[in-house]
Amino acid sequence: MVSGADRPHHEANALTLDPGQSGELVWTFTHRDALDFACTLPGHYEAGMKGRFVIG
Numbered sequence: 001m002v003s004g005a006d007r008p009h010h011e012a013n014a015l016t017l018d019p020g021q022s023g024e025l026v027w028t029f030t031h032r033d034a035l036d037f038a039c040t041l042p043g044h045y046e047a048g049m050k051g052r053f054v055i056g
């Protein structure tokens with residue numbers, strides 16, 4: 001397992017957190033639409049760490 005300490009913690013469009021940590025990401029939606037999101041760590045997308053924002 002890769003620790004969050006080994007990866008960048010904050011980017012403009014992503015957060016990397018260790019278990020038990022919390023964080024906040026502010027995203028301004030400019031269109032009424034849908035946006036898919038997912039975890040990019042290996043195997044996490046396949047394990048279901050994904051979803052969809054529906055802005056309407």
Ligand SMILES: [Cu+2]
Pocket residue numbers: 039040041044045049
């Ligand atoms: Cu993940």
